[in-house]
Amino acid sequence: MRDKLKEETVVNLDSYRERELPKITPFGGGSRGGGMAEDLEQRVKKLEEDVTEIRVNIATLTTRSENFATKSDISDLRTTMQKELRNQTFAFCTILLAAVAAVTGIISYLK
Known part of the structure:
Protein backbone atom coordinates (compact mmCIF):
# COMPACT_ATOMS: atom_id res chain seq x y z
CA MET A 1 0.00 0.00 0.00
CA ALA A 69 1.73 4.59 15.02
CA THR A 70 2.71 6.86 17.90
CA LYS A 71 5.70 6.43 20.19
CA SER A 72 3.47 4.98 22.90
CA ASP A 73 1.96 2.49 20.41
CA ILE A 74 5.42 1.31 19.44
CA SER A 75 6.52 1.16 23.08
CA ASP A 76 3.47 -0.93 24.00
CA LEU A 77 4.14 -3.25 21.07
CA ARG A 78 7.79 -3.63 22.05
CA THR A 79 6.83 -4.48 25.65
CA THR A 80 4.26 -7.03 24.48
CA MET A 81 6.73 -8.64 22.10
CA GLN A 82 9.40 -8.86 24.81
CA LYS A 83 6.95 -10.54 27.19
CA GLU A 84 5.87 -13.04 24.53
CA LEU A 85 9.44 -13.84 23.59
CA ARG A 86 10.33 -14.36 27.28
CA ASN A 87 7.34 -16.69 27.73
CA GLN A 88 8.20 -18.68 24.62
CA THR A 89 11.84 -18.98 25.66
CA PHE A 90 10.81 -20.16 29.13
CA ALA A 91 8.42 -22.74 27.65
CA PHE A 92 11.09 -23.98 25.22
CA CYS A 93 13.68 -24.33 28.00
CA THR A 94 11.20 -26.16 30.21
CA ILE A 95 10.35 -28.64 27.44
CA LEU A 96 14.02 -29.10 26.59
CA LEU A 97 14.91 -29.71 30.25
CA ALA A 98 12.09 -32.24 30.59
CA ALA A 99 13.25 -34.03 27.44
CA VAL A 100 16.83 -34.18 28.71
CA ALA A 101 15.62 -35.51 32.05
CA ALA A 102 13.48 -38.15 30.32
CA VAL A 103 16.34 -39.28 28.06
CA THR A 104 18.72 -39.38 31.04
CA GLY A 105 16.21 -41.44 33.00
CA ILE A 106 15.70 -43.88 30.13
CA ILE A 107 19.47 -44.26 29.60
CA SER A 108 20.12 -44.89 33.31
CA TYR A 109 17.23 -47.42 33.43
CA LEU A 110 18.63 -49.33 30.45
CA LYS A 111 22.14 -49.63 31.95
Missing part, protein backbone atom coordinates in the same frame (compact mmCIF):
# COMPACT_ATOMS: atom_id res chain seq x y z
CA ARG A 2 2.85 2.37 0.80
CA ASP A 3 4.39 1.69 -2.62
CA LYS A 4 1.12 2.67 -4.25
CA LEU A 5 1.04 5.89 -2.22
CA LYS A 6 4.63 6.63 -3.22
CA GLU A 7 3.75 6.10 -6.88
CA GLU A 8 0.75 8.44 -6.59
CA THR A 9 2.92 11.07 -4.92
CA VAL A 10 5.62 10.78 -7.57
CA VAL A 11 3.01 11.02 -10.33
CA ASN A 12 1.47 14.10 -8.68
CA LEU A 13 4.87 15.77 -8.31
CA ASP A 14 5.76 14.97 -11.91
CA SER A 15 2.53 16.54 -13.14
CA TYR A 16 3.46 19.75 -11.28
CA ARG A 17 6.93 19.77 -12.80
CA GLU A 18 5.63 19.26 -16.33
CA ARG A 19 3.40 22.29 -16.26
CA GLU A 20 4.61 25.35 -18.02
CA LEU A 21 3.87 28.72 -16.49
CA PRO A 22 3.00 31.59 -18.83
CA LYS A 23 5.69 34.19 -19.37
CA ILE A 24 5.18 37.66 -17.94
CA THR A 25 5.82 40.50 -20.31
CA PRO A 26 6.35 43.78 -18.51
CA PHE A 27 4.01 46.70 -19.12
CA GLY A 28 2.00 45.26 -21.98
CA GLY A 29 4.98 44.84 -24.26
CA GLY A 30 3.75 41.53 -25.64
CA SER A 31 2.24 40.98 -29.05
CA ARG A 32 -1.14 39.96 -27.60
CA GLY A 33 -2.00 43.41 -26.48
CA GLY A 34 -3.07 42.39 -22.96
CA GLY A 35 0.40 42.18 -21.63
CA MET A 36 1.10 41.75 -17.96
CA ALA A 37 -2.52 41.98 -16.77
CA GLU A 38 -3.61 39.12 -19.01
CA ASP A 39 -0.63 36.96 -17.99
CA LEU A 40 -1.25 37.80 -14.35
CA GLU A 41 -4.86 36.64 -14.60
CA GLN A 42 -3.72 33.34 -16.12
CA ARG A 43 -1.12 32.88 -13.41
CA VAL A 44 -3.63 33.65 -10.64
CA LYS A 45 -6.11 31.20 -12.18
CA LYS A 46 -3.37 28.54 -12.30
CA LEU A 47 -2.42 29.26 -8.67
CA GLU A 48 -6.05 28.92 -7.59
CA GLU A 49 -6.24 25.50 -9.28
CA ASP A 50 -3.00 24.44 -7.62
CA VAL A 51 -4.21 25.60 -4.20
CA THR A 52 -7.33 23.47 -4.64
CA GLU A 53 -5.18 20.42 -5.42
CA ILE A 54 -2.91 21.18 -2.47
CA ARG A 55 -5.92 21.36 -0.13
CA VAL A 56 -7.13 17.97 -1.34
CA ASN A 57 -3.64 16.49 -0.89
CA ILE A 58 -3.33 17.91 2.63
CA ALA A 59 -6.75 16.55 3.57
CA THR A 60 -5.73 13.13 2.25
CA LEU A 61 -2.44 13.19 4.14
CA THR A 62 -4.18 14.32 7.33
CA THR A 63 -6.61 11.42 7.06
CA ARG A 64 -3.78 8.95 6.48
CA SER A 65 -1.73 10.32 9.36
CA GLU A 66 -4.49 9.41 11.81
CA ASN A 67 -3.49 5.76 11.31
CA PHE A 68 0.22 6.28 11.98
Whole structure:
Protein backbone atom coordinates (compact mmCIF):
# COMPACT_ATOMS: atom_id res chain seq x y z
CA MET A 1 0.00 0.00 0.00
CA ARG A 2 2.85 2.37 0.80
CA ASP A 3 4.39 1.69 -2.62
CA LYS A 4 1.12 2.67 -4.25
CA LEU A 5 1.04 5.89 -2.22
CA LYS A 6 4.63 6.63 -3.22
CA GLU A 7 3.75 6.10 -6.88
CA GLU A 8 0.75 8.44 -6.59
CA THR A 9 2.92 11.07 -4.92
CA VAL A 10 5.62 10.78 -7.57
CA VAL A 11 3.01 11.02 -10.33
CA ASN A 12 1.47 14.10 -8.68
CA LEU A 13 4.87 15.77 -8.31
CA ASP A 14 5.76 14.97 -11.91
CA SER A 15 2.53 16.54 -13.14
CA TYR A 16 3.46 19.75 -11.28
CA ARG A 17 6.93 19.77 -12.80
CA GLU A 18 5.63 19.26 -16.33
CA ARG A 19 3.40 22.29 -16.26
CA GLU A 20 4.61 25.35 -18.02
CA LEU A 21 3.87 28.72 -16.49
CA PRO A 22 3.00 31.59 -18.83
CA LYS A 23 5.69 34.19 -19.37
CA ILE A 24 5.18 37.66 -17.94
CA THR A 25 5.82 40.50 -20.31
CA PRO A 26 6.35 43.78 -18.51
CA PHE A 27 4.01 46.70 -19.12
CA GLY A 28 2.00 45.26 -21.98
CA GLY A 29 4.98 44.84 -24.26
CA GLY A 30 3.75 41.53 -25.64
CA SER A 31 2.24 40.98 -29.05
CA ARG A 32 -1.14 39.96 -27.60
CA GLY A 33 -2.00 43.41 -26.48
CA GLY A 34 -3.07 42.39 -22.96
CA GLY A 35 0.40 42.18 -21.63
CA MET A 36 1.10 41.75 -17.96
CA ALA A 37 -2.52 41.98 -16.77
CA GLU A 38 -3.61 39.12 -19.01
CA ASP A 39 -0.63 36.96 -17.99
CA LEU A 40 -1.25 37.80 -14.35
CA GLU A 41 -4.86 36.64 -14.60
CA GLN A 42 -3.72 33.34 -16.12
CA ARG A 43 -1.12 32.88 -13.41
CA VAL A 44 -3.63 33.65 -10.64
CA LYS A 45 -6.11 31.20 -12.18
CA LYS A 46 -3.37 28.54 -12.30
CA LEU A 47 -2.42 29.26 -8.67
CA GLU A 48 -6.05 28.92 -7.59
CA GLU A 49 -6.24 25.50 -9.28
CA ASP A 50 -3.00 24.44 -7.62
CA VAL A 51 -4.21 25.60 -4.20
CA THR A 52 -7.33 23.47 -4.64
CA GLU A 53 -5.18 20.42 -5.42
CA ILE A 54 -2.91 21.18 -2.47
CA ARG A 55 -5.92 21.36 -0.13
CA VAL A 56 -7.13 17.97 -1.34
CA ASN A 57 -3.64 16.49 -0.89
CA ILE A 58 -3.33 17.91 2.63
CA ALA A 59 -6.75 16.55 3.57
CA THR A 60 -5.73 13.13 2.25
CA LEU A 61 -2.44 13.19 4.14
CA THR A 62 -4.18 14.32 7.33
CA THR A 63 -6.61 11.42 7.06
CA ARG A 64 -3.78 8.95 6.48
CA SER A 65 -1.73 10.32 9.36
CA GLU A 66 -4.49 9.41 11.81
CA ASN A 67 -3.49 5.76 11.31
CA PHE A 68 0.22 6.28 11.98
CA ALA A 69 1.73 4.59 15.02
CA THR A 70 2.71 6.86 17.90
CA LYS A 71 5.70 6.43 20.19
CA SER A 72 3.47 4.98 22.90
CA ASP A 73 1.96 2.49 20.41
CA ILE A 74 5.42 1.31 19.44
CA SER A 75 6.52 1.16 23.08
CA ASP A 76 3.47 -0.93 24.00
CA LEU A 77 4.14 -3.25 21.07
CA ARG A 78 7.79 -3.63 22.05
CA THR A 79 6.83 -4.48 25.65
CA THR A 80 4.26 -7.03 24.48
CA MET A 81 6.73 -8.64 22.10
CA GLN A 82 9.40 -8.86 24.81
CA LYS A 83 6.95 -10.54 27.19
CA GLU A 84 5.87 -13.04 24.53
CA LEU A 85 9.44 -13.84 23.59
CA ARG A 86 10.33 -14.36 27.28
CA ASN A 87 7.34 -16.69 27.73
CA GLN A 88 8.20 -18.68 24.62
CA THR A 89 11.84 -18.98 25.66
CA PHE A 90 10.81 -20.16 29.13
CA ALA A 91 8.42 -22.74 27.65
CA PHE A 92 11.09 -23.98 25.22
CA CYS A 93 13.68 -24.33 28.00
CA THR A 94 11.20 -26.16 30.21
CA ILE A 95 10.35 -28.64 27.44
CA LEU A 96 14.02 -29.10 26.59
CA LEU A 97 14.91 -29.71 30.25
CA ALA A 98 12.09 -32.24 30.59
CA ALA A 99 13.25 -34.03 27.44
CA VAL A 100 16.83 -34.18 28.71
CA ALA A 101 15.62 -35.51 32.05
CA ALA A 102 13.48 -38.15 30.32
CA VAL A 103 16.34 -39.28 28.06
CA THR A 104 18.72 -39.38 31.04
CA GLY A 105 16.21 -41.44 33.00
CA ILE A 106 15.70 -43.88 30.13
CA ILE A 107 19.47 -44.26 29.60
CA SER A 108 20.12 -44.89 33.31
CA TYR A 109 17.23 -47.42 33.43
CA LEU A 110 18.63 -49.33 30.45
CA LYS A 111 22.14 -49.63 31.95
